[in-house]
Amino acid sequence: MLIAAISGGVDSIVLLDLLSKRYKTSDIIVAHVNHGIRVESSEDADFVRKMSAKYGMRYRQIDLNLGLHASEEVARDQRYTFLRKLSKEFNAKIVTAHHADDIIETIAINLVRGTGWRGLAVMSAKDIYRPLTCFYKNDLLLYAKKNGLEWREDSTNSSDLYLRNRLRKRIKTLNPSIKQNLIQLWRNQTKIARDINKETAKFSKNSRYFYLMISNDVAVEILRNFLLNKGIAQTRPQLNDILISIKTAKAGSKRTLNSSVSMCFSISEFWLEFC
Incomplete structure (x- = not known):
């Protein structure tokens, strides 16, 4: 169908x-x-x-x-x-x-x-x-x-x-x-993106300590995959801001991701709260 x-x-x-x-x-x-x-x-x-x-x-x-x-x-x-x-x-x-x-x-x-x-x-x-x-x-x-x-x-x-x-x-x-070269670049990058998505899916976690211990670039990709699996798409700047919150937010606080989802923080973990 x-x-x-x-x-x-x-x-x-x-x-x-x-x-x-x-x-x-x-x-x-x-x-x-x-x-x-x-x-x-x-x-x-x-x-x-x-x-x-x-x-x-x-x-x-x-x-x-x-x-x-x-x-x-x-x-x-x-x-x-x-x-x-x-x-x-x-x-x-x-x-x-x-x-x-x-x-x-x-x-x-x-x-x-x-x-x-x-x-x-x-x-x-x-x-x-x-x-x-x-x-x-x-x-x-x-x-x-x-x-x-x-x-x-x-x-x-x-x-x-x-x-x-x-x-x-x-x-x-x-x-x-030039158009043909751009399309070939797109095909290559699409394959790379899928491979990265597959690998980062293995590390999707909600531990704040985990994100503190890895590089920002890797953390952003893992966070992106974590959120997408929950049906939440975010831009790169938004992901960077969320990562800062994961690393620095006070326990008991929360951050709004969109009109229906917030991210909540304890001392060691974060989780999503759907309205």
């Missing part, structure tokens, strides 16, 4: 068409997120619903009404929360239409923002299947036109208000060989 994340754009419509040729339509559930960010969001949802019916696939939708000023990060988090909920409900694998240019853009965003080495290992979640990462945007456009596919255009893709759009214009001018 597959949960296909379909926005209505050319990438996702190509994905939908390819899935229909490889899998039984009864095994595919089309998932659409109406973020409520653009005026035409409802029209996109109607289009995807009709495409689902055309292919004979089940359809699920969520309306978020995030508003015009919602950030890309907020929209993404809400989107994946919905997709993972469906994945759990139907015991299905999530499939997205991310392609090679998406990977390069995301790496560029992370580099501009000054993220650590993990910023090169983007889109590596094991619970998400991304079958189009071998292809570039132009490949998908050619396929769509050749097969007479219809799709929706996202008006925000032309807006310079978004960092991704500004970087996309520059990335388009890159030599193809």
Whole structure:
């Protein structure tokens, strides 16, 4: 069973068409997120619903009404929360239409923002299947036109208000060989990240003394893995701050990690408290 994340754009419509040729339509559930960010969001949802019916696939939708000023990060988090909920409900694998240019853009965003080495290992979640990462945007456009596919255009893709759009214009001018090198770098870093995750999982502990005895870089990776296993994702700066709390917080104190989780401290240990 597959949960296909379909926005209505050319990438996702190509994905939908390819899935229909490889899998039984009864095994595919089309998932659409109406973020409520653009005026035409409802029209996109109607289009995807009709495409689902055309292919004979089940359809699920969520309306978020995030508003015009919602950030890309907020929209993404809400989107994946919905997709993972469906994945759990139907015991299905999530499939997205991310392609090679998406990977390069995301790496560029992370580099501009000054993220650590993990910023090169983007889109590596094991619970998400991304079958189009071998292809570039132009490949998908050619396929769509050749097969007479219809799709929706996202008006925000032309807006310079978004960092991704500004970087996309520059990335388009890159030599193809540079793009290929970046994709190879991504593959290498993704493998390294998975190996590190596997090793750090062996040392996930809640002993404050343990974190005092190891180097900060290693401690951050182990702490990151510890929190992710609890379903809590944190940025590198946030992890650094949490590590300081683990080492210095007074017994009996607590630190808020997000709106629903706090970290509590005794003299020798820390633990998570869910609201």
